[in-house]
Amino acid sequence: MATAIVVGGGIGGTAVALGLIERGWSVRVLERATRYTEVGAGISLWPNALRALDVLGVGEAVRAQGLDDVSAGIRDERGRWLSRTDVATMRRRFGAPVMIHRAALLDILRAALPEGVVETGISVERADLDGTVVHSAGSGRDMSEVTADLVVGADGIRSVVRRAVCGEVAPRYAGYTVWRAVVGIAEPLTEFGETWGRGARFGMAPLPDGRIYCFAVYDAEEGVGGSFAEVRARFAGWHHPIPALLAAADPSTVLHNDIYELPALTTFTAGRLALLGDAAHAMTPNLGQGGCQALEDAVVLSRLAGTTDGLSRYDFERRPRTQMIARRSGAIGVVAQLSARPLVAVRDAALRMTPASAQFRSLGKVLDWVP
Numbered sequence: 001m002a003t004a005i006v007v008g009g010g011i012g013g014t015a016v017a018l019g020l021i022e023r024g025w026s027v028r029v030l031e032r033a034t035r036y037t038e039v040g041a042g043i044s045l046w047p048n049a050l051r052a053l054d055v056l057g058v059g060e061a062v063r064a065q066g067l068d069d070v071s072a073g074i075r076d077e078r079g080r081w082l083s084r085t086d087v088a089t090m091r092r093r094f095g096a097p098v099m100i101h102r103a104a105l106l107d108i109l110r111a112a113l114p115e116g117v118v119e120t121g122i123s124v125e126r127a128d129l130d131g132t133v134v135h136s137a138g139s140g141r142d143m144s145e146v147t148a149d150l151v152v153g154a155d156g157i158r159s160v161v162r163r164a165v166c167g168e169v170a171p172r173y174a175g176y177t178v179w180r181a182v183v184g185i186a187e188p189l190t191e192f193g194e195t196w197g198r199g200a201r202f203g204m205a206p207l208p209d210g211r212i213y214c215f216a217v218y219d220a221e222e223g224v225g226g227s228f229a230e231v232r233a234r235f236a237g238w239h240h241p242i243p244a245l246l247a248a249a250d251p252s253t254v255l256h257n258d259i260y261e262l263p264a265l266t267t268f269t270a271g272r273l274a275l276l277g278d279a280a281h282a283m284t285p286n287l288g289q290g291g292c293q294a295l296e297d298a299v300v301l302s303r304l305a306g307t308t309d310g311l312s313r314y315d316f317e318r319r320p321r322t323q324m325i326a327r328r329s330g331a332i333g334v335v336a337q338l339s340a341r342p343l344v345a346v347r348d349a350a351l352r353m354t355p356a357s358a359q360f361r362s363l364g365k366v367l368d369w370v371p
């Protein structure tokens, strides 16, 4: 039986493990963390990702967490709509997106794996082209070595597997920082989406349990994001319900990250190694596609691995698409984070005038992926 070691048990790692096991591989997932810590965040799964989840056999379980009749779009700081998403048309053309808590998504993926496939508390130190993986099981333990026919680097933006595939590649700071929270408020909300200001944005989306996933983004020096009290003050004058959501957020469960992206890699594979998800193409979250692309990668890699030239074909199929999406996501971030008043006025006017058909044309290239 062909063997695979998957480094990292996040969205991409658990998904590829599911796909490989389905095709008869013997798989071990080595995950550094001993438990999940990402408390305050939801994740949007677009129709392309849901199709990937269908192939992996968990699409229905994820869709069961979805919500219907959500109204969304982009507003300005005062709450005036700049653009409204035609959700009904989107649904008809591409399928409905799903907003889900990250922990719920990971629970579904992990529960679909056979017992014992994911081994937690194991930190991989190095991977070699011949399929050797050097790892430690917990702090203070000796290093162990194990070899497999395939090693998948699903170990995120700071991937150690990537070093063996294409040397040191430093992620670059996108120029903005993000705070994420999952909040319960008494008032039922019906309108969601993003609010674009000057050098700052706020987003909100409903979760199936009635809580709201929200995020606040603003330009900041790298590593100097401020405190949550400053976030509340910064968005205090923005339209309802933004200040109320921030007031209701529990600072102890709020997540704060500077946003990084990877420069375009020249390959995703080398020897017996293949990169997937953020390890291969960490992108800015402006399109909500990083995790979706990890799921697409997982489906394609598990289909091609073990076939003639399978890893080269995986690279050929996945690199152009993911790098195109990463470029688009970065470009949206530049526009969304504009801060000079005249440019913001032009942007807002352009948003008001852009017809829904143009939005769909551009989204189509991202959302219409079929496995």
Ligand SMILES: Cc1cc2nc3c(=O)[nH]c(=O)nc-3n(C[C@H](O)[C@H](O)[C@H](O)COP(=O)(O)OP(=O)(O)OC[C@H]3O[C@@H](n4cnc5c(N)ncnc54)[C@H](O)[C@@H]3O)c2cc1C
Residues within 6 Å of the ligand: 007, 008, 009, 010, 011, 012, 013, 030, 031, 032, 033, 042, 043, 044, 045, 122, 123, 124, 125, 154, 155, 156, 157, 158, 159, 160, 178, 180, 257, 276, 277, 278, 279, 283, 285, 288, 289, 290, 291, 292, 293, 294
């Ligand atoms: C603010 C924000 C919002 C986002 N919103 C969305 C969204 O709405 N939709 C969407 O699709 N995407 C979104 N993303 C992107 C998405 O979160 C990532 O693309 C996705 O989590 C990538 O999954 P992954 O499995 O490749 O990597 P990760 O989620 O980073 O998982 C990597 C795993 O590897 C483990 N690991 C790391 N190093 C080692 C090691 N040496 N040994 C063993 N284990 C290791 C880590 O502990 C981790 O569990 C967002 C990202 C951010 C920052």
